[in-house]
Amino acid sequence: MQHYFINQVLSVKQKVDLPKDISHHLIKVLRAGIGDQFQMVSADQQVYLAEVIKITSQHASATILRPLNMNVELPLKVTIVSGLSKKNKPDLIVQKATELGASQIIFLPMTRSIVKWDQKSGKKLRRLNEIAKSAAEQSHRNMVPKVRYLNRLSELTKSAYDVKLVAYEEAAKKGEQTQLYRSLTAAGRGDDLVAVFGPEGGISPDEMAYLADYDFQAAGLGPRILRTETAPLYFLSAVSVLTELS
Amino acid sequence: MQHYFINQVLSVKQKVDLPKDISHHLIKVLRAGIGDQFQMVSADQQVYLAEVIKITSQHASATILRPLNMNVELPLKVTIVSGLSKKNKPDLIVQKATELGASQIIFLPMTRSIVKWDQKSGKKLRRLNEIAKSAAEQSHRNMVPKVRYLNRLSELTKSAYDVKLVAYEEAAKKGEQTQLYRSLTAAGRGDDLVAVFGPEGGISPDEMAYLADYDFQAAGLGPRILRTETAPLYFLSAVSVLTELS
Numbered sequence: 007m008q009h010y011f012i013n014q015v016l017s018v019k020q021k022v023d024l025p026k027d028i029s030h031h032l033i034k035v036l037r038a039g040i041g042d043q044f045q046m047v048s049a050d051q052q053v054y055l056a057e058v059i060k061i062t063s064q065h066a067s068a069t070i071l072r073p074l075n076m077n078v079e080l081p082l083k084v085t086i087v088s089g090l091s092k093k094n095k096p097d098l099i100v101q102k103a104t105e106l107g108a109s110q111i112i113f114l115p116m117t118r119s120i121v122k123w124d125q126k127s128g129k130k131l132r133r134l135n136e137i138a139k140s141a142a143e144q145s146h147r148n149m150v151p152k153v154r155y156l157n158r159l160s161e162l163t164k165s166a167y168d169v170k171l172v173a174y175e176e177a178a179k180k181g182e183q184t185q186l187y188r189s190l191t192a193a194g195r196g197d198d199l200v201a202v203f204g205p206e207g208g209i210s211p212d213e214m215a216y217l218a219d220y221d222f223q224a225a226g227l228g229p230r231i232l233r234t235e236t237a238p239l240y241f242l243s244a245v246s247v248l249t250e251l252s
Numbered sequence: 253m254q255h256y257f258i259n260q261v262l263s264v265k266q267k268v269d270l271p272k273d274i275s276h277h278l279i280k281v282l283r284a285g286i287g288d289q290f291q292m293v294s295a296d297q298q299v300y301l302a303e304v305i306k307i308t309s310q311h312a313s314a315t316i317l318r319p320l321n322m323n324v325e326l327p328l329k330v331t332i333v334s335g336l337s338k339k340n341k342p343d344l345i346v347q348k349a350t351e352l353g354a355s356q357i358i359f360l361p362m363t364r365s366i367v368k369w370d371q372k373s374g375k376k377l378r379r380l381n382e383i384a385k386s387a388a389e390q391s392h393r394n395m396v397p398k399v400r401y402l403n404r405l406s407e408l409t410k411s412a413y414d415v416k417l418v419a420y421e422e423a424a425k426k427g428e429q430t431q432l433y434r435s436l437t438a439a440g441r442g443d444d445l446v447a448v449f450g451p452e453g454g455i456s457p458d459e460m461a462y463l464a465d466y467d468f469q470a471a472g473l474g475p476r477i478l479r480t481e482t483a484p485l486y487f488l489s490a491v492s493v494l495t496e497l498s
Contacts, residue, residue, distance in 0.1 A: 077475075078475040105477075105479060106478075106482070107476055144477065146476065146477050226497075227492075229323075230324045230351060231392050233390070233391075239485055243485070246474040247433070247489070247494065250429060250474050251433045
């Protein structure tokens, strides 16, 4: 069933004039008619069943039928931090991290990043936030993860998190394979977790030392070398397996 | 360090005339010189340190210095079976499943597959096996996963596997969230595991019933709806987390 996010709080029996983008999608893409049903997620992350009650060439209205009591969010709030990477890798990271339950995705330039965003960051972020919204609709999330850009690593360490990890290939090479498991099984429901992933060339020793000063724990992600866009997907899957499936 | 696969058994002090593709990569891409070192994986999955001893315009030779005792393979042999999906999704599945440790990747048409390979399968497979090789080099695997094509689901059930799973969204919707964890934690080292993933439209009830007759267990992959190319990556990450990290 189609799943849309709307930027307002909803209540049962409410009639809603749907915003332009939802109207357009219902009318032009789905060719919906009166009586067609869909899911609508309110600003407070509640999912409701809604029904089309009026359609013109440009606008659609709906009525809210009932709450669906759906919650597919991870038990932890996970922030993925990704060193700027090349080509369409940020697109893939945002799409897949959204499907896999991330709450927030932050991109920032790191020492070994080859690309720069700087002035382009506004345009890039609009595009990435659109990708997040579309992926959140498709995976029936209760929220759209926020995609942000930070100018430098020192801006990240100003925020408070309950669990702080950094994926480190060198840790994996030295046989460090238990920190991730220990951190995730020890975390409490609702904890804020942040995990940092390097760009293509990895995280520099200086960056590792800096993060260690702020109590980030180095964690291996298994013995195979994962590409920069694959590591966050492994990590989010690990969060799900250890907090939702076991 | 560069990592190549060679289709012969190697031994220490052996001199090897490198095949065309490795010679080309060393000479033209890496611009290697005498004395440069790299990793070479023999047909029996042993990784050796090798050194360039001779270079002409077209060919390179190397000597095998010593075994590196590296093993990054998953403790289970995992076969990923993927219903034919559209566009470049099979490329992404092969690349990421290789990084994440799959032993074998099988594509087959399923009831809800929109695309057909049939006559094209030979060409498609050559391309996908190239992608697997390249990803296996990059993630420093001990083997290159084999990519295969089967004409129908009934060919799959002729092979014997120790653990047989099928990813089923409907199972997840009904709250089935423990089968994957139970199957993976109960599996023994070296077990052959197969997991089936549907195409974009999912697995049909008839296919589910057929697989159930052959003792495939339905397993949920968490509460979020994953795209056809994301589900196998979640699954392989789960295998790693539960067999390598805990």
